[in-house]
Amino acid sequence: MTSPLDVVVDDYLAHVRTERGYSEHTVAAYRADLVDLLRFADEHGVAEAGGIDLPILRDWLWSATERGLARATIARRAASARGFTAWMARRGLVPVDHGARLRAPRAQRALPRVVSAPALDEALARLEARAVATNDPIDVRDVAIVELLYASALRVSELVGIDLRDVDRRRRTVRVVGKGSKERVVPYGAPAARALDRYLDLGRPAILERMKGDDTAAPRPARTASNADAAFLGARGARMGTRSVYALVAGLLAEIPGTGPSGPHTFRHTAATHLLDGGADLRAVQEFLGHASLGTTQIYTHVSAERLKESYRTAHPRA
Template sequence: MDGRGGSLGGAVSAFLSDALHVRGLSEQTVRAYRGDLEDLLRFTEARGLDVVQGLSLEVLRDWLWASNERGLARSSIARRSSSVRAFTRWGSENGVLPNDPGVRLRAPKGASHLPRVVSADQVRELLDGLAGRASGDDPVALRDLALVELLYAAAIRVSELVGIDVTAVDRGRLTVRVLGKGGKERVVPFGVPAQDAIEAWLARGRPALAARAAGTASPALFLGDRGGRLGVRSAYRVVARLLQDLPGEGPSGPHTFRHTAATHLLDGGADLRAVQELLGHASLGTTQIYTHVSSARLREVYRTAHPRA
């Protein structure tokens, strides 16, 4: 296609549509692209630039500089740089832009933080507390217990968790089929505690929430309070409430359990490539961050326990 001379907003819309419907990127990735590129559009519109031909390296650098002046974190600026480079690369490859102005764009790398990991004892204490609340057969408590057990047991992303249908759970083989990034499907195992929590949720919790649905019954494994499929934000709030009182720095969301599960697997002697397959990482390098976490934990144990540390 040749969209040169067209509106910048139209080009952004076409890019986002292509990312979601043609390339099959996750909704979370496209949402991040949209937020960053909408900010770019506001920046360019304020300067009277509304055609794609006017998008230059200087404009992009000014936009990132303005983001820095507004106090955005380095990680946010790095993400914005990545988003706009994906857009300009797509524009150049599809004839929307005469060239790729983002190819030479650089931004400060985000601060290097290791993922937040909670200890096995903390996980056990947290799950015991959830089990106590679920013992009264409150449907929301039963759901939350099953949700956290599965997050930790299968080390899955929250987007994968809320996308699971009841039919994707093999309750005999203790596996669940999830749809990961890029529409890639994989089957991951879970343990007996997660199985018990899922069985209790399906038998005594899910029917109560499903009865609240106004229309057709949802096929989703996890339901929201109104009987529809549980959303990512709702699942995030469930986990954030549980983790907010635990000691430790870093985000308090569902990804904490994914990080924690991966680190505990490596601590227990799991093979790195097996963990890569479990997590659904395309690159082994992405999985290797957890070896750094394990090493950091080991050094801390050594420092506090060895008499000559």
């Protein structure tokens, strides 16, 4: 007799969180997929791990197709199920890894939004002009954030996780912790260096000083060690959160022509594409971005090719 499915799923989620080092966002996605699998299995009289066989898995994905779920969602669910069944087989909970033969439709990957270099320069110039005009430490901080997002192609979680000790201002590098708790050191250029130096020397101390003189009744966040070490601070002196960065970037991208996502990842996509446009080696870009697979990085080669074709269509007299 095998273990109840809900218990096995909880054990698996604990495994990917603690032993594999997956982020809470990834664990939550796994949980949602596997809870749906549990519901489907229960409806078909399967309550134990040994009952998760290939027909059940295929019927589960087919039901998702019938409900009109996107190809990308179905592909992700198949990947979640394969990881789960492989783990059960390694643990000896089931005799065969049925998920190894599970196939799902390939997710159709939309090309990411990329901002042109001139448009990005104009947006950054507007942000810098506002910081100079107001001399507000929050505006100074915002310039440093956007410059660093683009210069180092950071994920938003990596940016807000940066501590003061992670920034090597002499070498112009920053150490970040990416997916799977993997560390990497990435460079940044002269414009980002100027913005970051101004923020760390003037903006960040001013934010902390402002908090000392704030006599409002609203409670301030606890000054934990994590807050004290954070490079980027929110308006109330605690470590800046991802939502604040999203709001900042969305406002900036709203002023730039173009459609598509308006989150911080757009700067990461843009940086990667600009690197390839400039002749950077694909494997070097993979390392720069912290991608585990070269296939993930190759999406940017398609972006570069599309940009080239568009330039050809608009510029060549016989296009």
